[in-house]
Amino acid sequence: MASKVVNDFSIIVGTVNGSGSSTANNTILRALFKMGIPVSGKNLFPSNIQGLPTWYTIRVSKDGFTARRDEQEIVVAMNPASFARDLASVVPGGAFFYADDIKQPVTRTDIAVYPMPVKQIVKSDPNIPSDYRDLVGNMVYVGVLAQMLGIDINTIQAALNFHFKGKQKPIAMNFNTVKAAAEWAKANLEKKDPFYVEPMNKTEGMIMADGNTAAAIGSIFGGIQFAAWYPITPASSLAESLNEYLPELRKREDGKHTYAVVQAEDELAAIGMAIGAGWSGLRSMTSTSGPGLSLMTEFAGLAYYTEIPIVVWDVQRIGPSTGLPTRTSQGDLTFVNFMGHGDTQQIILLPGNVNECFEFGWRAFDVAEHMQTPVFVLSDLDMGMNQWMSKPFEYPKTPMDRGKIIWEKDLEELKGNWGRYLDKDGDGIPYRTVPGNKSPLSAYFTRGTGHDEYAKYSEEAPVWHRNMERLKKKYETAKQYVPKPVLHSLKGATVGIIGFGSTEAAILEAQHQLAAEHNIKADFLRVRAVPFTKEVEAFIKQYDEVFIVEMDRDGQLNQLLTIEYPEYAMRLKSVAFGDGMPASAKWVREGILAKHGTVKPSAAKKAAKTAAAAKPRKEAKPKKVAAKTKPAGKTSKGKK
Amino acid sequence: MATTLPMAGTTAQINLAGLAKNDYRGAPTTLCQGCGHNSIANQIISALFEMNVVPENVVKFSGIGCSSKSPTYFLNRSFGFNGLHGRMPSVATGALFGDQFLKGIGVSGDGDSASIGMGQFKHIVRRNVNMVYIIENNGVYGLTKGQFSATAEVGLQLKKQGTNQYMPVDICMEALASNATFVARSFAGNPKQVKELLKAALSHNGLAVLDIVSPCVTFNNQTSAYHSYTWGKDHEEPLHDITYVAPRNEIILEEEMKAGEVREVTMHDGSVVILKNLDKDYDPTSRFEALRVMEEAERNNWLVTGLLYVDTDKPSLTEMYDLVDTPLNRLGDADLRPTPDMIDKVNALMF
Ligand SMILES: Cc1ncc(C[n+]2csc(CCOP(=O)(O)OP(=O)(O)O)c2C)c(N)n1
Ligand code: SF4
Ligand SMILES: [Mg+2]
Numbered sequence: 001m002a003s004k005v006v007n008d009f010s011i012i013v014g015t016v017n018g019s020g021s022s023t024a025n026n027t028i029l030r031a032l033f034k035m036g037i038p039v040s041g042k043n044l045f046p047s048n049i050q051g052l053p054t055w056y057t058i059r060v061s062k063d064g065f066t067a068r069r070d071e072q073e074i075v076v077a078m079n080p081a082s083f084a085r086d087l088a089s090v091v092p093g094g095a096f097f098y099a100d101d102i103k104q105p106v107t108r109t110d111i112a113v114y115p116m117p118v119k120q121i122v123k124s125d126p127n128i129p130s131d132y133r134d135l136v137g138n139m140v141y142v143g144v145l146a147q148m149l150g151i152d153i154n155t156i157q158a159a160l161n162f163h164f165k166g167k168q169k170p171i172a173m174n175f176n177t178v179k180a181a182a183e184w185a186k187a188n189l190e191k192k193d194p195f196y197v198e199p200m201n202k203t204e205g206m207i208m209a210d211g212n213t214a215a216a217i218g219s220i221f222g223g224i225q226f227a228a229w230y231p232i233t234p235a236s237s238l239a240e241s242l243n244e245y246l247p248e249l250r251k252r253e254d255g256k257h258t259y260a261v262v263q264a265e266d267e268l269a270a271i272g273m274a275i276g277a278g279w280s281g282l283r284s285m286t287s288t289s290g291p292g293l294s295l296m297t298e299f300a301g302l303a304y305y306t307e308i309p310i311v312v313w314d315v316q317r318i319g320p321s322t323g324l325p326t327r328t329s330q331g332d333l334t335f336v337n338f339m340g341h342g343d344t345q346q347i348i349l350l351p352g353n354v355n356e357c358f359e360f361g362w363r364a365f366d367v368a369e370h371m372q373t374p375v376f377v378l379s380d381l382d383m384g385m386n387q388w389m390s391k392p393f394e395y396p397k398t399p400m401d402r403g404k405i406i407w408e409k410d411l412e413e414l415k416g417n418w419g420r421y422l423d424k425d426g427d428g429i430p431y432r433t434v435p436g437n438k439s440p441l442s443a444y445f446t447r448g449t450g451h452d453e454y455a456k457y458s459e460e461a462p463v464w465h466r467n468m469e470r471l472k473k474k475y476e477t478a479k480q481y482v483p484k485p486v487l488h489s490l491k492g493a494t495v496g497i498i499g500f501g502s503t504e505a506a507i508l509e510a511q512h513q514l515a516a517e518h519n520i521k522a523d524f525l526r527v528r529a530v531p532f533t534k535e536v537e538a539f540i541k542q543y544d545e546v547f548i549v550e551m552d553r554d555g556q557l558n559q560l561l562t563i564e565y566p567e568y569a570m571r572l573k574s575v576a577f578g579d580g581m582p583a584s585a586k587w588v589r590e591g592i593l594a595k596h597g598t599v600k601p602s603a604a605k606k607a608a609k610t611a612a613a614a615k616p617r618k619e620a621k622p623k624k625v626a627a628k629t630k631p632a633g634k635t636s637k638g639k640k
Numbered sequence: 641m642a643t644t645l646p647m648a649g650t651t652a653q654i655n656l657a658g659l660a661k662n663d664y665r666g667a668p669t670t671l672c673q674g675c676g677h678n679s680i681a682n683q684i685i686s687a688l689f690e691m692n693v694v695p696e697n698v699v700k701f702s703g704i705g706c707s708s709k710s711p712t713y714f715l716n717r718s719f720g721f722n723g724l725h726g727r728m729p730s731v732a733t734g735a736l737f738g739d740q741f742l743k744g745i746g747v748s749g750d751g752d753s754a755s756i757g758m759g760q761f762k763h764i765v766r767r768n769v770n771m772v773y774i775i776e777n778n779g780v781y782g783l784t785k786g787q788f789s790a791t792a793e794v795g796l797q798l799k800k801q802g803t804n805q806y807m808p809v810d811i812c813m814e815a816l817a818s819n820a821t822f823v824a825r826s827f828a829g830n831p832k833q834v835k836e837l838l839k840a841a842l843s844h845n846g847l848a849v850l851d852i853v854s855p856c857v858t859f860n861n862q863t864s865a866y867h868s869y870t871w872g873k874d875h876e877e878p879l880h881d882i883t884y885v886a887p888r889n890e891i892i893l894e895e896e897m898k899a900g901e902v903r904e905v906t907m908h909d910g911s912v913v914i915l916k917n918l919d920k921d922y923d924p925t926s927r928f929e930a931l932r933v934m935e936e937a938e939r940n941n942w943l944v945t946g947l948l949y950v951d952t953d954k955p956s957l958t959e960m961y962d963l964v965d966t967p968l969n970r971l972g973d974a975d976l977r978p979t980p981d982m983i984d985k986v987n988a989l990m991f
Contacts, residue, residue: 030991162991207990217986223976225968226737228730249978249986254962258975260737264730265763272723272730272760279721279731280699280738281969283976394989395980401971435699435719436739436967443696445712445720456710470887 005194007062009073012088016079024138025056030159036200042386047325053082058315067506068582076141083150092437095193112192144179174591184334211357211383216241226277228262228270234381235315238287240583267292271299278310281434283365287313302338303449312376315384327580328381331552336376345475348530349377351502354390369403382582383502404431408439419454420444428474480528493523496546501525511587540568547592552578664689666713676854677826681713687838690960700887703728706783707749707776726757729764739967744771751781754790754809765818768846770956778856786859793866815849823949824850825871842937845958879946898987
């Protein structure tokens with residue numbers, strides 16, 4: 001047996017969809033987390049309610065790397081249909097656990113093989129009703145893994161206690177099975193693989209949550225007043241979490257409500273309602289995914305042009321069309337950027353982790369109301385639906401920014417000198433009134449047709465042109481107001497990496513591997529908003545090569561950067577890949593290696609010279625921090 | 641915003657809200673002369689004036705079409721939102737959550753509501769949003785120059801379009817099928833009835849559907865067409881004369897009432913709609929009767945007009961949500977953002 005491997009491997013569990021394995025998988029994940037070991041869990045599930053094969057993968061990483069890995073050291077096979085595939089997927093030297101009622105040949109000799117008498121263990125407990133046996137059967141692999149890897153049985157109990165919200169009966173039933181399975185393994189299985197877990201203290205002070213829950217709670221702390229939505233994977237749980245947490249977090253003594261959540265008849269209606277509410281002065285949002293977003297397009301253009309604040313969460317899945325509805329992607333970026341016909345420029349926020357899902361949950365309202373425009377927040381299935389370790393949510397440091405909204409008294413002071421689309425402050429952002437304002441001077445007519453500074457209908461060419469130029473100015477103003485990128489720098493870096501969203505973990509790990517194994521030192525800038533802020537240009541300027549890493553086919557972030565910074569287009573290298581799977585460090589690393597050195601540095605230097613107003617490196621670079629390549633709570637952020 | 645100047649020749653009568661009729665007007669119409677939509681806009685102005693409605697308490701909505709342009713022709717002092725084609729309902733649904741004490745007035749067309757917007761129309765009906773939903777029904781798409789709409793009758797012949805082959809949609813039937821709480825039909829050529837029905841609709845707590853046949857003089861006004869003036873005038877079959885009586889105005893009621901001939905419907909605000917039956921004791925609180933009368937009219941080629949159905953007991957949408965007494969859009973941080981101690985509770989709820 002090879003030497004011990006502690007807290008550094010991946011587990012994958014193959015089950016049948018709808019067989020109730022998620023309780024078991026989450027229990028393992030949470031137990032490991034409680035042991036202080038950095039973990040991540042990803043549900044790789046099909047678009048199906050019951051019957052198709054599904055997998056759950058857990059990454060255990062003492063170094064704090066939480067990206068999905070392509071290699072699996074420990075495989076648990078509970079599903080006859082995927083048995084052969086699961087068996088083949090174990091890395092040499094790995095371990096294979098399987099339900100022994102699956103009567104299929106185990107042909108490999110380069111791995112440790114452990115049959116588990118699942119049915120027998122469950123049957124031997126008279127307290128388990130027969131119709132619960134299959135469900136509780138999943139707890140057998142929890143118990144066996146606990147015994148064979150060294151998972152602390154108390155942390156399993158804590159996880160079950162959390163999962164069943166303290167309900168004693170199901171906790172006892174499941175926990176007894178775990179214990180029975182662990183005892184059986186202790187008596188009957190001989191350890192033949194090198195994988196162990198041991199307690200650490202690396203998750204102290206952290207929480208575990210999914211991005212959709214975080215976004216919903218963040219929105220509540222942002223003072224959400226109205227949400228309209230239509231069910232769609234992977235966005236549904238965001239709105240459902242609003243329904244779950246709002247009653248508690250916004251409870252009042254009089255029992256009345258300060259918010260409304262409406263399940264609309266479709267996404268068209270959902271965004272229409274959100275726009276109506278935003279127009280009438282509410283903090284308003286909708287949440288959806290690709291197909292719903294497509295339906296929202298006409299309204300997105302209207303809201304841009306009529307300058308109505310709304311927040312749209314897009315929990316991305318892979319498309320076009322229905323695509324792979326339960327698989328992740330970042331492929332909506334360019335679509336959202338231009339969403340609407342004619343000249344539209346939408347503001348996009350790009351949270352990179354669960355903590356930012358919370359933060360952008362409230363911040364998005366501030367940006368939307370401040371800028372009087374829709375704000376799209378792009379999350380994805382991996383971030384939205386999977387459990388991630390996270391720093392605890394932090395209470396917003398600034399009061400709500402309601403933007404330039406004026407009421408009766410303000411109008412009195414202005415003596416009627418007010419126009420809805422008048423750029424009084426020179427920042428492109430006008431002042432607005434909302435229905436319910438009782439001043440006879442307050443009303444105006446909102447229209448998608450051409451309008452002048454006083455909201456009057458106009459087809460005059462200069463009026464149209466003037467208004468569109470002001471909207472452009474407003475977009476420029478937004479650059480000062482959207483979240484700045486986060487820099488993960490490395491001493492002596494010679495190349496740059498730019499990414500966004502849920503790929504952060506994979507890119508951080510790849511950054512580490514490139515330095516350690518290939519002597520390529522890279523700085524990594526995680527972009528958090530479109531329009532790009534000046535830090536993005538400053539970053540690109542510094543390197544001959546900047547790799548743009550993203551989960552889509554066409555390199556959409558690369559496209560937007562190329563449009564924004566044509567003078568640097570030569571040095572941008574697109575590392576884009578989309579197959580529905582969460583990013584792994586391997587594909588980031590290999591993608592970068594494949595493109596590395598494909599442009600002669602001299603050519604890039606030349607291009608840089610011709611670029612206008614090249615700032616000196618020191619000044620242009622965002623605040624640098626000490627070399628760090630490991631995640632887990634030590635990220636450095638650019639100034640907000 | 642600029643207020644409308646009094647129009648020459650109008651009497652400067654002041655209503656109980658302290659306003660003159662001019663305070664209810666909008667911009668001059670840009671629709672064709674003689675368009676049925678114009679006459680409806682005028683009745684909206686009269687109804688609101690006579691009901692002493694404060695313009696700031698009304699919000700106007702519309703979709704896209706000639707009809708949907710109308711909200712600019714009345715109530716300059718009210719907020720208005722001219723949205724997307726067929727999507728007025730969703731915008732209105734959201735907007736009226738901003739201040740639940742406001743009344744919505746929506747003007748849409750048959751294309752806007754019965755074609756592209758049929759889905760949203762039926763859903764706003766079943767949600768019972770607190771607004772008057774007017775469909776200015778002319779059987780054509782006016783603004784795009786005379787294509788058939790979904791309410792055009794079979795066999796209608798129009799220039800360039802040929803003959804309509806499809807069965808028409810009956811807006812009142814659709815509304816009833818979607819559990820509307822107020823359904824009425826009228827005819828733009830009968831301004832008195834339009835006005836009285838508007839008043840009843842404005843008093844209704846919830847969504848009031850007003851299907852008003854409103855001839856398009858430019859694209860659909862052949863004498864034989866169902867949506868023309870001539871046909872309308874010849875075939876109109878009022879269910880009953882209606883006199884709307886506002887609570888402050890009961891003297892008129894005394895005069896108009898004749899024992900044995902009236903049925904009263906009490907609106908949510910205590911006001912009363914009186915239905916004067918022509919030839920039968922029509923009960924507008926019966927869905928069954930409403931459907932029967934419409935079916936009968938269809939068979940007899942009648943344009944049955946009047947208040948077809950009303951249910952005053954259903955809560956409106958915002959009532960279902962049991963909102964705070966302050967309009968939502970006047971709430972601030974203290975009401976909306978949970979207190980700092982809640983963040984620890986939330987973090988504890990995560991694992
Ligand atoms: C999405 C979309 N499709 C098509 C149009 C073009 N369009 C404008 S008005 C209209 C029809 C309006 O008909 P109706 O609602 O009956 O109003 P009317 O002009 O007859 O009063 C159409 C098709 C549009 N504005 N938006
Ligand atoms: S085209 Fe028809 S509907 Fe449009 S304004 Fe003229 S008459 Fe009215
Ligand atoms: Mg029409």
